[in-house]
Amino acid sequence: MVVEEPELGKLSAILFTGIEAAGRQSWRDEALQQVVRDEHAVLVRELLPRHGGREVKRLEDGFLLEFEGGLAAVDFGLELQQALKVHNDVVAVERRVVMRVGVHLGVVVHRDGDVFGEGVNLAARIEALARPGTLYVSETVARQVEGQLESPPVRLGRGEMKNIRLPVAVYRIDPPEHRRRQPWLSRVRSLLSRNTSAH
């Protein structure tokens, strides 16, 4: 039996996604919920390799992903948001979703394919804080991507952080106003449209 040695102390960008039904609806039934989760998984796994990301694990309503740096993680998050918009355009209303994304850059420990550490906890808390449809990052990430995005990170105000205690400031990153033409979007449409008529 091969026992994997833990890889200690590597600086990684940790990204959490979390999806929910659009328009504050709830899923009609578990079967539909599973279909939507699977569609989210298709998108994540399609886009992840383009950004050098690694799937750490699939969660109930999202993913825990790891990237070499903050910019790759943010680029992925923005592209996934864009892909979800396409998803919502082509699927039935009941399958439309919104997604929260949270990213932090921190020291993590790898063990048995999973990641651990304060940085992972912080990324999860940032994702939970994000409003549906938005991408929130820690200040560590915001600094790393500064000047490299069309829309600069916007620091959350005191009102948005009321009663929330985090050891770092949190920023929102908005999608670019002018969407770039992405050749892969047609592939997203094709991937999703396979199931469109089934539900």
Added chain:
Amino acid sequence: MRAMSPLTLVVASKNYSSWSLRPYLALAHTGQPFQEVVIPLDTPETRELIARHSPSGRLPLLKHGDLSIWDSLAICEYLAETFPEAHLWPQERVARAVARSVTAEMHSSFTKLREHMGMNLRARRPGQGRVPGVAEDIARIQALWTDCRARFGQGGPFLFGAHFTIADAFFTPVATRFVTYDVALEPVSAAYRDTLLSQPAYQKWAEAGLREPPVAKYE
């Protein structure tokens, strides 16, 4: 005119030399172009190479034109005076006084931590170095970080806010030690450690350090 003279920083092996890392970070954060000379530690030529650059026999050393400055804190102070636009000390008087205090404490104290948790960017030694006195040093450092972040850090991710200061440069080697020896930190300290280790200047230093050949004496 001196500000326009070429800058050269002479440092020891990047994987091991915490003293060298500090002025390197301060210099990098001035944004000034500079040359660097890296002298490998513990080789037959090490002493001669150091003597060639540093009459005091000490590293790190900053050459600015015909001026030579040694000692990491003296170099950082010189950079702060020469390049004030880099804000290497906080601009506000009280914050600056506290920044100087914590930097001086890092410069002169934490001997147990230094001795038993030597800087080694490449190594991973979970659980090692926990001799009496080290835990107290770690607790004191975390108390300093937490206090500075709470009192002065509201405007940014560093100890004194938005600007990377000499205090941050002095604590960066400690942040690497906390990773090497897998020291569990409070959330505020962990976030600050991550801020330090994600700085581009540190990343560049670490990449070079990881490529250096190991030196048996320090492994």
